[in-house]
Amino acid sequence: MTTPILTVSHLNQYYGDWQALHDINFVIAPGExxxxxxxxxxxxxxxxxxxxxxxxxxxxEITFQGKPVDPKKWPELRQKIGMVFxxxxxxxNLTVLDNITLAPQKVQHRSRADAEAEARxxxxxxxxxxxxxxxxxxxxxxQQQRVAIVRALAMHPDLMLFDxxxxxxxxxxxxxxxxxxxxxxxxxxxxxxxxxxxxxFAAQVADRVLFLENGRLVETTPAKQFFAQPQSDRAxxxxxxxxx
Amino acid sequence: xxxxxxxxxxxxxxLVRLLVGLWTSVWIAGxxxxxxxxxxxxFGLARTGKARLVNGILWLYLQFFxxxxxxxxxxxxxxILPRQFNLNWPASWMAVLAFxxxxxxxxxxxxxxxxxxxxxxxxxxxxxxxxxxGQLFWYVKLPQxxxxxxxxxxxxxxxxxxxxxxxxMISVMDVINIGQQIIEAxxxxxxxxxxxxMGSLCCCISLLIIR
Numbered sequence: 001m002t003t004p005i006l007t008v009s010h011l012n013q014y015y016g017d018w019q020a021l022h023d024i025n026f027v028i029a030p031g032e033x034x035x036x037x038x039x040x041x042x043x044x045x046x047x048x049x050x051x052x053x054x055x056x057x058x059x060x061e062i063t064f065q066g067k068p069v070d071p072k073k074w075p076e077l078r079q080k081i082g083m084v085f086x087x088x089x090x091x092x093n094l095t096v097l098d099n100i101t102l103a104p105q106k107v108q109h110r111s112r113a114d115a116e117a118e119a120r121x122x123x124x125x126x127x128x129x130x131x132x133x134x135x136x137x138x139x140x141x142x143q144q145q146r147v148a149i150v151r152a153l154a155m156h157p158d159l160m161l162f163d164x165x166x167x168x169x170x171x172x173x174x175x176x177x178x179x180x181x182x183x184x185x186x187x188x189x190x191x192x193x194x195x196x197x198x199x200x201f202a203a204q205v206a207d208r209v210l211f212l213e214n215g216r217l218v219e220t221t222p223a224k225q226f227f228a229q230p231q232s233d234r235a236x237x238x239x240x241x242x243x244x
Numbered sequence: 245x246x247x248x249x250x251x252x253x254x255x256x257x258x259l260v261r262l263l264v265g266l267w268t269s270v271w272i273a274g275x276x277x278x279x280x281x282x283x284x285x286x287f288g289l290a291r292t293g294k295a296r297l298v299n300g301i302l303w304l305y306l307q308f309f310x311x312x313x314x315x316x317x318x319x320x321x322x323x324i325l326p327r328q329f330n331l332n333w334p335a336s337w338m339a340v341l342a343f344x345x346x347x348x349x350x351x352x353x354x355x356x357x358x359x360x361x362x363x364x365x366x367x368x369x370x371x372x373x374x375x376x377x378g379q380l381f382w383y384v385k386l387p388q389x390x391x392x393x394x395x396x397x398x399x400x401x402x403x404x405x406x407x408x409x410x411x412x413m414i415s416v417m418d419v420i421n422i423g424q425q426i427i428e429a430x431x432x433x434x435x436x437x438x439x440x441x442m443g444s445l446c447c448c449i450s451l452l453i454i455r
């Protein structure tokens with residue numbers, strides 16, 4: 001068996017006295033697409049943010065590509081773990097092209113020409129080749145989110161984390177963004193963890209579903225099975241409430 | 245208008261004296277701003293750090309200069325420093341000292357405010373890309389904080405320039421002080437002299453700045 005990309009064992013997270021996550025355990029294999037589902041406040045965002053160290057690790061262990069994560073090494077590891085946020089968070093003072101090429105140049109010390117060539121190629125792929133010199137504020141939400149995905153991809157990550165990336169988009173913008181993520185899954189075999197409220201999308205793209213409730217991992221089921229016949233009552237209830 | 249009083253500008257060396265006074269005000273304001281902004285930048289950076297003691301001391305420093313009126317500051321450096329600490333600088337350099345300390349205090353808070361106003365999401369986006377602390381500061385925080393700090397900095401600079409009018413309190417021959425002398429010397433013969441000696445100069449400068 002190949003080495004898992006990510007292993008999470010006995011993870012507990014706290015905010016002060018409040019325990020946000022309880023004893024979370026799971027393994028993600030290379031090329032796997034995992035959807036992290038659950039009601040609001042169930043700890044999905046906390047969990048995905050813990051996976052690249054944006055939330056400090058209180059208790060438990062994360063291994064990345066077979067090596068236990070040392071919290072001091074996060075800046076280095078984050079090059080291999082791309083993340084896209086709900087609010088896009090492009091740097092407003094930089095053009096689209098500079099947003100994408102900043103980290104490859106400064107963190108990975110690639111040449112400007114090399115970084116730009118790749119950035120343009122990636123922009124082409126998401127249909128934004130004409131917007132390389134635009135500033136983020138000149139783009140629509142959907143376009144900005146596509147740029148944010150490209151910005152993460154430009155670092156050649158081995159794992160991508162998507163934290164509710166379509167939650168603040170207009171419905172018509174959602175499709176374009178989801179299509180890109182789906183393409184990454186199918187064509188690039190990218191390993192991904194996706195937090196989403198788009199159940200149809202999760203059903204299409206995910207190999208496996210982790211269902212969280214109140215900070216506990218209630219269910220870990222192959223996606224097909226989860227959407228056809230969830231194992232827990234709570235998950236069944238959740239799916240019914242999302243389906244209207 | 246036989247006696248508009250404009251001739252007092254051309255009498256003797258009055259115009260030259262006014263311009264020399266103006267230069268005094270300008271260089272004191274300029275040097276104080278340059279030094280004060282540099283020191284204030286360092287203090288502001290220190291205040292975004294985690295060292296509690298340093299934060300506390302700098303906070304007290306800021307409050308002191310914020311609360312104490314500038315006139316009192318000028319008196320402190322002009323009268324107390326020479327007597328208690330045997331520091332005998334020319335009055336204009338004493339003024340630079342007082343203004344620099346004041347600008348540093350105010351600007352430290354501008355810097356701190358601007359840096360902490362950069363949205364947390366921006367920092368996280370930078371972290372997620374693997375940027376180091378230094379790179380985060382240089383490529384993410386600083387360019388955004390700079391824009392946030394600009395209006396308050398311009399505001400501070402104009403306050404400093406206007407406050408140079410207090411320099412006459414410690415006998416610095418600035419433009420106000422010299423204007424005052426000219427007015428008083430000619431008050432009997434040219435009651436409207438104030439209009440020309442101060443008014444015309446102020447108008448010219450304001451128009452230049454607006455342009």
